[in-house]
Amino acid sequence: MSAAASPILLEAQGVEKRYDKFVALGGVDLKVRANTVHSVIGPNGAGKTTLFHMLTGTKTVSGGRILFDGHDVTREPDHRRVRRGMARSFQVTSLFLTLPVRENLRLAAQGVAPAMALNCWSPPVGRRSCADTVASVLARLGLERHADNPAGNLSHGQQRRLEVGMALAARPKAIFLDEPTSGMGIDDLDDMKRLIQGLKDEHTVVLIEHNMGIVMDISDTITVMQQGRVLAEGLPDAIRADERVRSAYLGNMITGGKA
């Protein structure tokens, strides 16, 4: 697979996060290659979401460095990293619930040029409406029919897809998905899987996911975390066969999805 040869887009070096005496992350190293799907798995409380917060800048690190696209972004707040080409979805759906679906995506697309948001004179029409991006993301999500409904009126599965779409609309280099299938019904899972798989051509995907079937199917690389540290990293088959991983976390879950 050519993925192994593609350049490293994102690198974490010894990233630590402490809350008082509690160590949430104890020095995590991670290398994410461009145009791959890189999954981070591990039991609850392993520090996956905390690592995400560090990588996307939602929270500050206690130690270590984060390099993205050749820049040291360790000290940059989240809105600055968006401009560098990072975008994220949330584990708990986080949308502008009273605003229409189209407006949600427009706001997400506009976030790449946030200085424009200070324009208090011109309405967002024409060139300022990001219409092409919004239309293409709507089509990708299959939400065209709901474009003018408030996001709060969508079903859970639709909201989860819009959640991914919010990240997509920023046309990012790297897209961070935090449990995109959480709480989803069986029917919606395949849609989501196809959606994520289709992202790889244009984006790099960093994925936290509990559904092993999806993780094993679509990942190029898997990092297994346990108690704030990296336990193992490798191709899906290698992870599936890894004894430490089996005993620490996956057990029979790993074969539950497939085979």
Next chain:
Amino acid sequence: MTRHFHLLLALAIVVAMPLFMQSGSLASEVLIFGLAAMGCNLLLGYTGLLSFGQGIFFGLGSYTIGLLLTRWPLPMPLALAAAVGMGAAGAAIVGWVAIRQRGTYFVMLTLAFAQMFYFIAYSASGLTGGDNGLLDIPRPSLAVAGHTLWPLATPWQYYGFVAVLFLAAFWFLRRVCDSVFGRTLLAVRDNEERAAAVGYDLRLLKLQAFVISGAVTGLAGALHAMMTGIAPLSNAEYHTSEMILVMTVIGGTGNLLASVLGAAFYVLLGDWLSTLWPRWLLLLGVVLMVVSLGLQRGLWGLGESLWGLVRRKAPKNAPSAGLNATGDNA
């Protein structure tokens, strides 16, 4: 489309008041507090910021125009512009500090500023007149090179002047609310975490909202001082902040005209009730309770619901009108 509709409605209010009201001062007061409530609404309804600092910006406007018109022979429009600028500057300072926190602590910071400003205004009696306030503020006519364009001596002449500024501010604020900026504020109101994740600098957005709000509120404070001829300490008091907030909430948040409605309701009801009963503010408490408990979209929302009911009933009215008629006969 709705933009023009709302502007026309605002124009209708401005034209209608002289037809139905006796007192030009009272009508001016409605528009002045309408301005202040609209400024407050930009923060509360559009950005989700509950600011107790509005009294500061109102007071700054009053003091600025009072000082400039009594001590320096500055042309009145310039003095008014300075008052607007001071309101904006005050809001920039209060906003710059307060938006570092969210929720309760944000509210507490604005409250702290309101208290501080009151005591500064109280202590600096050389500038503000302290407890007495600034007295004998003139109301010069609008003149260019000695030619009087618009005399402001009578209450209704002054009302016309206020009305023009009110309509200009309304048009400007509508423009702001419909702009890229205004639409982004709604996103901040809905979900700050997502707005930041999407790439917006919340502090800059909130700060700009504060500055615009402060400018409009400063204008309102200046117009109020010119109307009454004094810049009293009470204009800078915490109670003024509270009053502006109450008007905004009663009218309904998230809609500029609703704020004008809230201000009109407060000013007119207060004027009427205070002749009947000096403790009328007690009744206002009841109104506020009703709005908070069951009418969270305010009087404007109530009006919208009623209008919706009327329109839905309208086609069915024809047969039921017959029933009513027979009922009347019996």
